[in-house]
Amino acid sequence: MGGNTTSEDFAPSKSSHGFMFALDLDGNWKWGNFFYNVSYAVTQISGCQMASDGKSISVLGLGNTQPVLMSMNTKDGTFQSFISLEYWNTTTSSDIKFKTQGAIYNDVVDYYDDQNYYYTSFIMDDKLELLRMRNGATPTIDWTYEFIDFTAAEATDIFRQKDPAFITSDPRDEQVLYLIGRY
């Protein structure tokens, strides 16, 4: 279970910290963590889903106001990878607002090329972004699609009408992914 907390007896301070914990099926505590990247807290955990091979859990959140994609060992919550995403044209004066939800999926072995890919979707300012990233020591973006607004109202109302809630694969058709949410 993941989310965010402002409890200073759960995370280290009252500022927002993302957290994640694991229980066994009898309700016993297995592990529970909050997260930091250098000195920046991961402020929110917004989604998680088991990787396609069931051996790790993929987690989406925000760290230093940017989307972060984490892969964790399910046994102890330790990291396998921690990847930050940054808009290419970010400057020191940029005020880009990201919002993540639960849209993360790690396809460990791709149907076509056997590569390890992350699929994720999130909001950047007023737009919904959907991308595929090759996972590894040097991650690279494979493709990005940006959803265009139909109306001016949609464009200015960023947190109400777009929710990339989930990405999941079709268990009976490896060529298909579903993007589920609000648009």
Place this chain on the structure above:
Amino acid sequence: MRWYARFEYLTKVQAYSQATNDDSLYLCGDYQPNWSTDSDPFQISEYKGGIVRMKNDGTIKWFIQFDGTNPKLDVANGINNQDRCMGITYDSQSSQLSVLLQTKASQLRDKNKGNFYDTALMVLDQTGNVKRTVVITQATLAYDMYSTSQGLIQVGERFYFAGHSYGYKTAFNEQRASTTTPFYDSYVYKYQFDREGIYKCLFEAEIDNSVAGRRLKMWSESSIGQQGVASVSTRQSDVKVVQQNKYFVPYTSRYSGGFPLLDTMRIPRPCAYKSMNMTTVRYYRGQNDLTYDIYRENEGTTFSLM
């Protein structure tokens, strides 16, 4: 894009579940009839739950709307009907789906309940007929039980549902919130039907199928399009997207890490039926990292209870 489905009576999708032995995809969420005039953060908005069964080719087999009446309904003063669907699972073995409902429906709750959410777990068959419904509450505590998005999983006959609340009350234990600075605790509960006499921890009431069924309104595949409940398109132009090259830069973070949460679970647990202090030394608890030297410091009062 293969297809795009748009649901007029589903403002937000809160959960999904997939069948592994057929081509069904199940969604659930909620509908805000007045979303365009509602105010952020939508705490008092009217909500109706929505449950969808569709196929992987985009065909919508049925749509179910769930709603009830807020016992304190007073629209003029911002007290609305609020019923939401927050979790859904599909069990391939029994071909049944289960939904986690966050509800204020007086038709399902005790007559003394007020304007706060309780939790309902409803089991349906693939045609949308109600098989079982149980409402789980915190008895006399008037704390909202806010369910988590994608907040229901099923393992065999056991259901696990998650959420957050100001406190809790079970048959065995109670945690009340501070009246001045209340804060939320997250929770995970386990539930299994037909365990009366063994499992009397949660305050629960099973609801007659006909009573629960009257809270559901179903549209079949043939009526969904006719009545404008939902539409499906395979036209790429219905979802306008542009491909962006070199738009985001990913990088690994070498100096990142996870650190153990401080205080963790509340002790005793909500369904602990008995607890005892086994030593004169305080327990280790979260950040209170205290000595627990049972041989040196206890006073011979410990024994086992298994």
